[in-house]
Amino acid sequence: MAPDNDSKAGKGSLWKALDAIDRRWIFLLMALAVFLPLALKLSFPIPVGEGPSKNLFDYIDSLPEGSVVLMSFDYDPSTMPELQPMTVALLQHLFTKGIAVVGMGLWPQGVSLGQQALSDVADSLGAEQYVDWVNLGYKTGGGILIVRMGSSVGAAFPADRDGVPIAEVPLMQGIGRLADFDLILSLSAGDPGIPAWVMMAGDRFGVPIGGGCTAVSAPQFYPYLGSGQMVGLLGGLKGAADYETLVRQGVEDAAPGTATPGMAAQSIAHLVIMGFIVIGNIAFIAGRRARGGGVPG
Amino acid sequence: MTWEILGIWLGALLTLCLYSFLYRDNPFYKFAEHLFVGMSAGYWVIYTIFNVLIPNWWNRLFGLEGESSDLLMIIPGFFALCMLARIVPKVAGYSRLALAMIVGCGAGLQMVSYLQTNALAQVEGTILPLTEPGAGVGGFLNALILVVGVVCGLIYFFFSKPHKGALGASANVGITILMVAFGASFGYTVMARISLLIGQAQFLLFRWLPTIGLFRDSAL
Structure with missing residues (x-):
């Protein structure tokens, strides 16, 4: 019986060791799971089926040329990896379709990030400030x-970010209040963001609302999709990669954006985390059994 | 060295200082942490003064930068001073005036909108026909899960009767649905945190390393 006992003791000590593993090994594995796919430029296909990302793309695609969209940059640098690629991809779609963009921000730092995206994308697609965007x-x-803004955009914003009076901006000539916009897009990292736009603009003034958000907040906005209070939603890096894929469909030699290359790292990191969860639970249950406790019901 | 490269190096070194905490607490981490807290506080004070207080209140009160003088701006100025009264214990009670104003306006503005958006519209979105033309079996199952999930979820939070028999079974279905929702929420949270790490990894690999000759062809 000695070998069996040794074997059991060996198995027990393995799970015990796993249960007590130094968490820095986990951090190291996670770092490798993220850095290696990026460094090696691994690429996984991103199939975009029916869903909130496709719905938003289709809605924008159905807007006629000359429409005006209000885009609110409600985020800051801490959520840039998720929301900036969405902003860029959305702007590429809007400008390509000949849709004008009025930018603003409920978060102060979002305005600078939005300005960076607006001027970069506008320059690359030949869109003109104050005519195609402001x-x-x-x-x-x-x-x-x-x-x-629901009663008067000009009263809320007498001048643009650079101090140019709104009355002198050609793009704003036909825009008096929120209801004059064909769509409102909020890139939202928290409050104020999508909930405020849905509550105060969508439900109150009847303007269609779409947007993108961090993955953390995506589940809380899904009910707005089911009830029709939002026309579409990009959730986290996956949403951004979806939109990048949709915008680049049919475009030869298109640059991949920053979200799409990150998805391979994302997928591998998720697999590693799933592995940790399985191993952690097995080690926990084995540890309880070894100590004479049962499996928790 | 250009300002951009200096900025990239500062960002990279501070990122590494902060990640060094994953190994153990150390002076580099402490330095970066304190720098971040101090910089954030300083940034927000200056930003608020120059982008909120001066254009929205100061210029309007004194008629500067093309604004006409508006003496009504004394009222928000008074409330702002009331808020600052918290600093002085003897007059701290005046801060309640400002808080009462904020709470009153906030509640008045949001109460009806919040109820409409997050309760009534959601109830309306839940009342779906089980069979719709063209929805098929998938549509039927989707609507069924939605209705059963909502009803059982609500039963779980009904505490006036013991959860036994049919009520207990429904509550169990409700808690199962809630667990699925929590799981989805956790999954999204993991994705968000990994996304942030990916963002910093992309910055280090494709913005910082090219400045020392590595990954040059991959620079973002």
Whole structure:
């Protein structure tokens, strides 16, 4: 019986060792799971089926040329990896379709990030400032600001980000209030963001709302899709990669954007985490059994 | 060395300082942490003064930068001073005036909208016909799961009767649905955190390393 006992003791000690593994090994494996696919330029296909990303793409695609979309940059640098690629991909789609963009921000730092995306994409596609796009800038107030814009955009933003009076901006000539926009897009990292736009602009003034958000907040916005309060939603890096894929369909030699190359690292990191969860649970249960406890019901 | 490269190096070194905490607490991490807290506080004070206070209040009160003088701006100025009264214990009570204003306006503005958006519209979105032309079996199952999930989820939070028999079974279905929702939420949270790590990894690999001759052809 000695060998059996040894074997059992060996198995027990393995799970015990796994249960007590130094978490820095886990950090190291996670770092490898993220850095290696990026460094090796691994690429996985990103199939985009029916869903919130496709719905948003289709909605924007159905807007006629000359439409005007309000884009609110409600994020900051801490969520840039997820939201900036969405902003860029959305702008590429809008400008390619000949749709004008009015930018603004409920978050102060979002305005600068939005400006960077607006000027980069506009330059690459030949869109002209004040004719095809304008950035109104940041204003404090969140939901209260949106309500004010519902009656008068000019009262809420007398001048754009660079101090040019709104009355002198050709793009803003036909825009008096929120209802004059064909769509509102919010790139949202928290509050104020999508909930404020849905509540104060969508439900109150009847303007269609779409947008993108961090993956953390995506589940809380899914009910807005089911009830029709949002026309589409990009959730996290996957949403950004979906949109990049959709925008680049049929475009030869298109640059991949920054979200698409990150998806291979994302997938491998998720597999590693799933492995950790399985191993952790087995080690936990084996540890309980070894200590004479049962499996928790 | 250009300002851009200096910025990239600062960003990269501070990123590495912060990630060094994963090994153990150390002075580099402490330095980066304190720098971040101090910089954030300083940034927000300056940003608020120059982008909120001056254009929205100061210029309007004194008629500067093309604005006409508006003496009504004394009222928000008074409330702002009330808020700052918290610093002085003797007059700290005045801060309640400002808080009452904020709470009153916020509640008045949001109460009806919040109820409409997050309760009534959601109830409406839940009341679906089980069979719709063209929806097929998938559409039927989708609607069924939605209705059963909502009803059982609500039963789980009904505490006036013991969860036994049919009520208990429904509550069990409800908690199962809730667990699925929590699992989806956790999955999305993991994805968000990994995305942030991917963002910094892309920065280090394709913005910082090219400045020292590595990954030059991959620079973003």
